Amino acid sequence: MTEAREQHRDDVxxxxxxxxxxxxxxxxxxxxxxxxxxxKIGPGAIADAIDAVxxxxxxxxxxxxxxxxxxxxxRHEDQPVFDEAFRLFWRSRGLVEKMIAMMSPLAPERExxxxxxRAGETRVSDALLSGHEAxxxxxxxxxxxxxxxxxxxxxxxLRRADFAQMxxxxxxxxxxxxxxxxxxxxxxxxxxxxxxxxxxRIDPRATMRDAMRFGGELILPRFRERRVxxxxxxxxxDISGSxxxxxxxxxxFLHALTEERRRVxxxxxxxxxxxxxxxxxxxxxxAAIDDCVATVxxxxxxxxxxxxxxxxxxxxxxxxxxxxxxxxxxxxxxERDDVADLEIEIDRLHRSCRRLIWLNPLLRFDGFxxxxxxxxAMLPHVDEFRAVHNLESIGELVKALxxxxxxQADPRRFLDPGRATVTxxxxxxxx
Amino acid sequence: xxxxAATGLPQSIEETMALLEAHxxxxxxxxxxxxxxxxxxxxxxxLEGEAGVGKTEIAKVLAKALDRPLIRLQCYxxxxxxxxxxEWNYPAQMLEIRLSxxxxxxxxxxxxxxxxxxxxxxxxxxxxxxxxxxxxxxxFLIDELDRTDEAFEAxxxxxxxxxxxxxxxxxxxxxxxxxxxxITTNRTREIHDALxxxxxxxxxxxxxxxxxxxxxxxxxxxxNATLSREVIAYVQRLRTIDLFKNPGVAETIDWAxxxxxxxxxxxxxxxxxxxxxxxxxxxxxxxxxxGAEGRKLLSEVKAELLAAS
Numbered sequence: 001m002t003e004a005r006e007q008h009r010d011d012v013x014x015x016x017x018x019x020x021x022x023x024x025x026x027x028x029x030x031x032x033x034x035x036x037x038x039x040k041i042g043p044g045a046i047a048d049a050i051d052a053v054x055x056x057x058x059x060x061x062x063x064x065x066x067x068x069x070x071x072x073x074x075r076h077e078d079q080p081v082f083d084e085a086f087r088l089f090w091r092s093r094g095l096v097e098k099m100i101a102m103m104s105p106l107a108p109e110r111e112x113x114x115x116x117x118r119a120g121e122t123r124v125s126d127a128l129l130s131g132h133e134a135x136x137x138x139x140x141x142x143x144x145x146x147x148x149x150x151x152x153x154x155x156x157x158l159r160r161a162d163f164a165q166m167x168x169x170x171x172x173x174x175x176x177x178x179x180x181x182x183x184x185x186x187x188x189x190x191x192x193x194x195x196x197x198x199x200x201r202i203d204p205r206a207t208m209r210d211a212m213r214f215g216g217e218l219i220l221p222r223f224r225e226r227r228v229x230x231x232x233x234x235x236x237x238d239i240s241g242s243x244x245x246x247x248x249x250x251x252x253f254l255h256a257l258t259e260e261r262r263r264v265x266x267x268x269x270x271x272x273x274x275x276x277x278x279x280x281x282x283x284x285x286x287a288a289i290d291d292c293v294a295t296v297x298x299x300x301x302x303x304x305x306x307x308x309x310x311x312x313x314x315x316x317x318x319x320x321x322x323x324x325x326x327x328x329x330x331x332x333x334x335e336r337d338d339v340a341d342l343e344i345e346i347d348r349l350h351r352s353c354r355r356l357i358w359l360n361p362l363l364r365f366d367g368f369x370x371x372x373x374x375x376x377a378m379l380p381h382v383d384e385f386r387a388v389h390n391l392e393s394i395g396e397l398v399k400a401l402x403x404x405x406x407x408q409a410d411p412r413r414f415l416d417p418g419r420a421t422v423t424x425x426x427x428x429x430x431x
Numbered sequence: 432x433x434x435x436a437a438t439g440l441p442q443s444i445e446e447t448m449a450l451l452e453a454h455x456x457x458x459x460x461x462x463x464x465x466x467x468x469x470x471x472x473x474x475x476x477x478l479e480g481e482a483g484v485g486k487t488e489i490a491k492v493l494a495k496a497l498d499r500p501l502i503r504l505q506c507y508x509x510x511x512x513x514x515x516x517x518e519w520n521y522p523a524q525m526l527e528i529r530l531s532x533x534x535x536x537x538x539x540x541x542x543x544x545x546x547x548x549x550x551x552x553x554x555x556x557x558x559x560x561x562x563x564x565x566x567x568x569x570x571f572l573i574d575e576l577d578r579t580d581e582a583f584e585a586x587x588x589x590x591x592x593x594x595x596x597x598x599x600x601x602x603x604x605x606x607x608x609x610x611x612x613x614i615t616t617n618r619t620r621e622i623h624d625a626l627x628x629x630x631x632x633x634x635x636x637x638x639x640x641x642x643x644x645x646x647x648x649x650x651x652x653x654x655n656a657t658l659s660r661e662v663i664a665y666v667q668r669l670r671t672i673d674l675f676k677n678p679g680v681a682e683t684i685d686w687a688x689x690x691x692x693x694x695x696x697x698x699x700x701x702x703x704x705x706x707x708x709x710x711x712x713x714x715x716x717x718x719x720x721x722g723a724e725g726r727k728l729l730s731e732v733k734a735e736l737l738a739a740s
Contacts (some may be wrong), residue, residue, distance in 0.1 A: 042628060045628070048472070048474075051472060052468050052472065055467075055471050055472065056444060056464060056467070056468065060460075061566075062460040062461065062464075063444050065461075066460060066461040066464035067464055067465075068634050069461070069632075070468060070631040070632055071631060073634075074477075074624060074627040074632045075621075075627075076618070076634050079634065153664075181709065190508065190580075191507075191508065191509025191511070192509050192511050192582075193511070197537055204519075205513070205519060205521075207521075208519060208521060208524055208546070209600075211528070212539075212542075212543045212546065212547075215531070215542055215543070248663060300448040313675070314673070314675065318617075318618070318619050318620070319449060319619055319620065320620070322578070322619040322620050323508055323580070344715070348715065
């Protein structure tokens with residue numbers, strides 16, 4: 001939304017016919033503040049809010065709050081932002097209190113002590129005071145250049161990342177490579193039907209409709225079959241320091257994947273878990289990746305696989321792993337925290353999804369042995385272990401995911417040294 | 432206003448709350464307000480929350496309280512028009528064609544309009560809800576919408592905004608009076624914004640201790656005061672620790688019932704271990720609470736209750 005348009009709207013308040021013009025205006029202002037704070041609100045919702053408040057009358061703060069909330073909040077995540085906005089907006093103006101005071105002799109709410117900044121407070125106060133404070137300089141970001149590629153740490157290091165933009169040629173290449181992607185067990189039969197030529201299952205509705213063309217004299221059978229779709233795909237990608245050189249490829253791969261398939265959920269993790277599914281849905285790859293960069297706070301920091309998996313299991317697994325999802329876990333498995341916790345969490349993840357595929361890009365040499373504690377803890381709990389050598393393009397990534405036969409990707413092969421038969425010329429890689 | 436009084440809709444938030452309470456459903460101000468608004472604004476009510484917090488129960492209680500039929504559509508993956516909206520009775524249609532052939536009169540138009548007439552229409556929940564002609568709009572419960580897929584959600588958009596369904600052979604069927612629609616989801620999948628925008632949204636949370644105690648008092652009459660206080664304190668405490676699945680109100684009721692059936696008067700570690708299966712449904716969680724953590728929890732709860740009394 002451009003500044004000019006916003007300005008124009010402020011000049012011309014919408015005409016809303018209700019008994020109390022002041023209240024309607026205030027609701028419009030409130031909605032605008034919420035919108036700036038990042039809650040999606042359409043014009044219809046504002047009209048609904050005015051209706052709702054008119055219907056409940058001014059009963060009490062709770063009812064007033066509930067009425068606005070049920071109209072404006074459509075996602076549970078928006079709740080804290082709404083709470084904070086409601087508290088700030090309707091307290092500072094003292095509107096609710098004034099109206100309640102007019103209607104009934106209720107004691108005004110006492111000012112509650114503030115111990116810490118609440119969730120959404122910064123965003124809301126920015127939204128309410130935009131223009132006054134929005135121009136303040138961004139917080140100083142320490143410019144630390146640490147080459148942490150081959151070191152693992154559980155330390156939280158908050159940094160921003162900067163990725164080279166994608167060229168047109170790369171984009172075309174990515175699209176082409178992606179069309180060759182075939183994940184294992186990537187088709188599920190649904191309960192829905194589609195017309196079919198195969199004469200196995202009669203479609204009574206189509207048969208009947210067809211028969212009517214001949215006045216019911218001639219009833220020719222029509223057939224149908226079960227529709228086949230891709231199950232949802234959930235990607236958990238490691239963006240810690242040891243993985244940083246691959247992150248750009250992954251992000252572009254994930255963006256292209258999100259564009260191609262409808263149900264893709266993407267989470268990035270280093271020391272914390274970030275859901276970037278919405279950001280990646282942006283059509284433009286560079287804009288999408290810029291959005292991701294802005295959202296994720298722990299680029300190229302340490303790794304806490306167990307902890308982030310725990311958060312995923314608790315907060316997200318039941319929301320995104322329904323309907324037989326395939327989980328693609330992209331990490332080198334170099335865990336610093338307690339491996340026992342990691343094992344519990346990966347086990348839980350394994351049992352909540354249809355297929356767990358682990359893609360490990362740190363295999364620079366052919367003779368990989370699972371020596372790292374994290375790797376050993378995770379291997380027994382994945383269905384497939386896919387390895388990439390020299391990951392430099394999306395094409396190679398796609399090849400790793402769809403090229404190998406499933407037997408070669410059996411994780412047990414890597415746990416039992418006797419069965420690992422391939423020995424590379426470059427020596428064995430050990431962790 | 433007069434018509435609303437005639438249909439028995441509550442006239443205020445307090446009345447809504449009292450109405451639900453009369454049927455043993457305890458609603459907070461927030462829920463009562465949203466429900467009141469949904470009834471008055473004739474908008475679908477979208478209830479989201481963890482499993483077992485009483486979302487489906489709201490619809491059932493509302494149907495009882497307003498004395499209206501309850502039509503329930505249980506969603507599942509791959510739910511299609513044939514099982515959600517309508518289906519033609521094919522064997523009967525075949526038979527009808529055969530009969531008209533036998534009687535010798537073959538008039539194409541006649542046969543077609545005969546075959547696709549209401550006689551052969553099997554009404555599924557959506558059609559039942561919008562073509563109810565009992566004079567009072569039914570309560571239409573769309574349960575666990577998150578279990579179905581986006582395609583069905585998109586279909587619901589038309590139903591929920593215009594309360595009409597189009598059957599190609601028969602025409603458009605429109606509801607005389609829109610049904611009271613209640614949609615529940617467990618959040619196993621995000622529902623699209625377009626659908627939510629048409630609804631009033633409410634997040635159903637776990638009840639506070641006092642409210643949950645009252646629920647137990649009403650739902651498990653045999654449960655004595657000491658035991659129910661302990662049960663509630665324990666469950667409330669359990670919800671604060673990091674379990675994979677927190678117990679809902681339904682689980683609390685089950686647990687209280689189980690303990691009452693076993694004639695227990697107070698909680699002790701052995702009883703908890705024996706009956707934990709009614710409260711927690713994941714082996715990891717049970718293993719955790721059966722051990723030292725559960726004992727610690729119980730002693731904390733006992734100390735807290737002792738201090739309070």
